[in-house]
Structures are given as structure tokens and as C-alpha cells.
Amino acid sequence: MPRRKGSDLPAPSSEPAHDIGGVLERSLYVVAESGQDLTPIFFRRFFALHPDQEHLFPKSSEACGEMVNEILENLLALASDESWVQLSIDNQVSAHRCYGNFSLPLYRDVLDVFVRTLEDLAGERWSAEFDAAWRQMTDKFYALIAKAH
Numbered sequence: 001m002p003r004r005k006g007s008d009l010p011a012p013s014s015e016p017a018h019d020i021g022g023v024l025e026r027s028l029y030v031v032a033e034s035g036q037d038l039t040p041i042f043f044r045r046f047f048a049l050h051p052d053q054e055h056l057f058p059k060s061s062e063a064c065g066e067m068v069n070e071i072l073e074n075l076l077a078l079a080s081d082e083s084w085v086q087l088s089i090d091n092q093v094s095a096h097r098c099y100g101n102f103s104l105p106l107y108r109d110v111l112d113v114f115v116r117t118l119e120d121l122a123g124e125r126w127s128a129e130f131d132a133a134w135r136q137m138t139d140k141f142y143a144l145i146a147k148a149h
């Protein structure tokens with residue numbers, strides 16, 4: 001069988017640049033292969049950055065896992081332009097007023113820590129493409145939070 005020439009191979013850029021959902025999904029497979037739970041790592045990172053917030057999260061609370069899941073779900077939904085995301089964010093920002101007076105930069109940090117946690121779990125398999133796709137979604141998410149805040 002003749003060897004394929006470089007020019008016969010699909011170009012690395014052949015994947016449509018707008019397939020953000022596909023990129024996010026691939027990154028999540030890599031993250032899942034670490035076999036580790038996102039939630040404790042996310043909160044460890046977040047409390048290292050904001051130790052003053054730790055008392056708001058009782059150790060045994062299931063809400064911690066819910067928060068991480070909700071962030072993930074909203075970001076994935078944004079990637080597929082789901083129309084319910086703004087309403088979900090409005091509700092979350094409003095519900096969070098019961099927990100405390102959280103500034104916008106705190107929301108920004110939560111989203112940043114979320115992406116860094118994925119990066120931690122993916123290890124050296126994290127890529128610039130994954131990073132750009134998640135950052136694009138967290139920027140979009142943050143803009144909607146700012147609108148609701």
C-alpha cells in the first residue's frame with residue numbers, strides 16, 4: 001500500500017472553526033479520563049483565591065456539586081445557543097443574593113477557576129484550542145451575568 005503524502009492528509013484546520021461544542025466535548029473526554037471529580041479541585045482552587053468565601057460553603061453541602069454542574073451545563077448550553085441560558089443566569093444571580101453580596105469580579109473568578117480546574121485535570125493533554133473554546137464561553141457567560149447583576 002503506498003504511503004499517504006502529507007498533502008493527502010486532512011488539514012488540521014479542516015474542522016469548522018465554529019464547532020465550539022465539539023471542541024468542548026473533546027476536552028471533557030480528556031478531563032473525564034483523569035478519573036477525578038471536578039468539584040473538590042474547583043473548590044480547593046477557589047478557596048485558595050478567596051479564603052474569605054469558604055465559610056459560605058458547608059463541607060457536606062451537595063450545593064457545591066450542584067454549583068459546578070450548573071456552571072458546566074450553562075457553558076455547554078451557551079455553546080449550542082440554547083435560549084434558556086439568560087433566564088437560568090438571571091435566576092442564579094437573584095438566588096445568590098440570599099447567600100451573600102457577590103461582586104462581579106467574584107463571578108469572573110469563579111468562571112476562571114472553573115476553566116483552570118479543567119486544565120488541571122486534563123494535564124498535559126490540555127490544548128490552546130480547548131482553552132480558547134472555554135474562554136470564549138466563559139466570556140459569553142460573564143456578559144450575561146453582568147446583565148443580570
Ligand code: HEM
Nearest residue numbers: 053056057058061063066067070071095099102106107110
Ligand atoms: C458563575 C456562576 C454561578 C453559578 C451558575 C452558580 C450556581 C450555583 C448552584 C446551582 C448552587 C446550588 C444551590 C442553588 O441552586 O441555589 C449554588 C450554591 C452556592 N453558590 Fe453559586 N453559582 C455561581 C457563582 C457563585 C459565586 C460567584 C459565588 C460566590 C462565592 C457563589 C456562591 C454560592 C454559595 C455560597 C452557594 C451555597 C452553598 C451551600 O449551601 O453549601 N456562587 N451556586
